[in-house]
Amino acid sequence: MSSPWLAILGINEDGALSPEAAGLLSRAALVMGGARHLALAAPHITGEAQAWPTPMIDALPGLLARRGTAVAVLASGDPLWFGIGSTLLRHVPVAETRIIPAPSTFALAAARLGWALQDVECLSCCGRPLAALLPHLHDGARLLVLSADAGTPVAVHALLAAQGFGGSTLHVLEALGGPRERVRRNPPLSGLDALNMLAVEVSGRGWPLTPLDDEAFEHDGQITKSEIRAMTLAALAPRPGALLWDVGAGSGSICIEWMRRHRACRAIAIEARPERAARVRRNANALGVPGLVVAEGTAPVALHGLPAPDAVFLGGGAHRDGVIDAAWTALRPGGRLVANAIAVATEAALFAAQARLGGTLSRIGVERLDQVGGMAAFRPAMTVTQWKVTRP
Numbered sequence: 323m324s325s326p327w328l329a330i331l332g333i334n335e336d337g338a339l340s341p342e343a344a345g346l347l348s349r350a351a352l353v354m355g356g357a358r359h360l361a362l363a364a365p366h367i368t369g370e371a372q373a374w375p376t377p378m379i380d381a382l383p384g385l386l387a388r389r390g391t392a393v394a395v396l397a398s399g400d401p402l403w404f405g406i407g408s409t410l411l412r413h414v415p416v417a418e419t420r421i422i423p424a425p426s427t428f429a430l431a432a433a434r435l436g437w438a439l440q441d442v443e444c445l446s447c448c449g450r451p452l453a454a455l456l457p458h459l460h461d462g463a464r465l466l467v468l469s470a471d472a473g474t475p476v477a478v479h480a481l482l483a484a485q486g487f488g489g490s491t492l493h494v495l496e497a498l499g500g501p502r503e504r505v506r507r508n509p510p511l512s513g514l515d516a517l518n519m520l521a522v523e524v525s526g527r528g529w530p531l532t533p534l535d536d537e538a539f540e541h542d543g544q545i546t547k548s549e550i551r552a553m554t555l556a557a558l559a560p561r562p563g564a565l566l567w568d569v570g571a572g573s574g575s576i577c578i579e580w581m582r583r584h585r586a587c588r589a590i591a592i593e594a595r596p597e598r599a600a601r602v603r604r605n606a607n608a609l610g611v612p613g614l615v616v617a618e619g620t621a622p623v624a625l626h627g628l629p630a631p632d633a634v635f636l637g638g639g640a641h642r643d644g645v646i647d648a649a650w651t652a653l654r655p656g657g658r659l660v661a662n663a664i665a666v667a668t669e670a671a672l673f674a675a676q677a678r679l680g681g682t683l684s685r686i687g688v689e690r691l692d693q694v695g696g697m698a699a700f701r702p703a704m705t706v707t708q709w710k711v712t713r714p
Contacts, residue, residue, distance in 0.1 A: 328414055329394040330401045332424030335500020335517075337362035343422045347394050354385060355396030358517075363396055378406070386413060400426035404446040404468055427519055428466050430498040434505050435521055442466050447474050452481050456610030457582065459487055460528030467520040475520055476511045487526035495519050529610075533579055539605050544572035544598065546637060549688045550662065550706050555579055557660045557710045558633045562586040567631040569621050569649065570594075570638025574602035574614065577635075581611035588613070590628055594620040594639075622648035630654050636661035641668040646675045653713045663707045672709040681711025 329346040333339060333355075339347065347353060347366040355363070357373045364371075369392075375381050385393060400423040401407030407421060428444045431437075443458045446468040455478070458465055469475060475494055482490050496504040496515035504515070529538075533551045546554060554576060558566065560583040568577035571591035581587045591606075591614060593599040599618045606614035617624055622644040634649040640661045649659055659681075663669040676683050685707050692701040 326418055326420040327390055327392060328419045330407045330410060330419055330421045331394055331396055332399050332401050332422060333359055333362055333396050334399055334424050335497055340422060346420060350392045350394035352388055353394045359396035382413060398427060399424050427498055431466050431495050431519055431521055434495060437464055451612040452477055453607045453610055453612040459485060459524055461524060461526055463524040465522040469518045469520060472514045472516045475514060478520055479511060487524055489525040491523040493521035495521060539573045539575050540601055541573035546575050550686060551575055551579060553686055554660060554662060558635060558658060560587050564632035565629060567592060567634045569636050571602050572598060572637060574605045576637060577614060578606055578609050578611055581614060590615045590617055592617045592621055592624050621645045625652060632657045634659045641671040650679060655713055658712050661709045664704050669707045672707060676709055679711055681709055684708045
């Protein structure tokens with residue numbers, strides 16, 4: 323079936339619809355949307371009206387069962403910008419839909435504030451962790467953030483203060499486009515309309531784009547130090563959208579830095595020790611990559627069934643039987659495997675793997691200034707042997 327049967331229509335607080343959208347709505351045998359949307363569009367609805375259940379996803383089987391009859395779905399503003407349209411298109415081919423957006427909430431907010439949208443980060447806290455805002459916090463940044471409810475501005479304000487951005491300006495925009503619209507700068511954060519969004523003018527230093535200091539991570543000593551981390555990331559060569567396996571993740575420093583390189587970078591941390599796996603999760607949340615997946619278990623068994631990686635880092639356990647071969651077999655063509663070794667047994671495993679599979683071996687030495695007695699001297703850290711190989 324390729325003829326459109328599903329209309330996905332944007333509507334805002336003024337209830338305005340284009341003639342085409344109003345016509346599709348009036349011809350629909352079933353109209354689904356939030357209670358607020360259904361009330362706004364009521365003059366145009368002639369068929370059955372159903373409000374979304376909680377959770378909304380529970381309504382999908384019934385909606386899809388109506389394929390071939392005229393169905394309309396109402397959404398706020400642009401249905402494809404943090405909207406239900408994206409979810410529906412994972413189940414319905416676009417050729418079977420007619421999508422008519424209204425001005426997005428982001429567009430309305432930018433118009434009220436006089437902000438150019440191309441210079442703004444558009445984000446959402448609806449069903450997403452607040453920690454996802456952290457990578458976007460830097461001096462001079464402008465953020466537009468969809469709120470989940472009336473409590474979101476309070477939570478964002480607390481997050482900004484805790485991260486050293488307490489001097490930021492917070493605009494709260496309520497019920498945009500309708501009779502209850504209100505736009506205020508640094509208002510009291512009590513008694514807000516549940517339908518609101520935030521505009522943040524960020525003031526504060528933010529994190530560097532280079533690898534973080536070791537002190538940024540909670541760890542028990544099992545961490546790839548910043549200098550080695552920088553060289554390891556360079557060897558792994560992150561690309562947007564690429565998936566990394568960090569095997570023996572320890573504190574998660576490598577996979578967290580990988581995900582910090584680009585918002586589309588993905589990673590799975592594989593860690594055998596539960597206390598370290600929990601620490602990886604805490605670090606990921608604190609450092610702005612809450613989407614990091616943590617798989618608890620010992621390699622190579624823990625690698626079975628995971629999505630195929632574009633890159634693999636072996637930070638621990640490379641000497642165990644089957645770990646290197648399992649990682650190599652899973653790696654996508656053109657993908658890169660990087661392994662670091664300090665222990666003699668692991669170093670020997672890397673020499674043997676390089677002889678079989680090729681690649682390059684390097685030794686990395688770092689010295690840091692320290693006190694020796696009453697004088698300053700450079701103290702060498704343990705030398706790291708690094709193997710880097712690309713799968714043909």
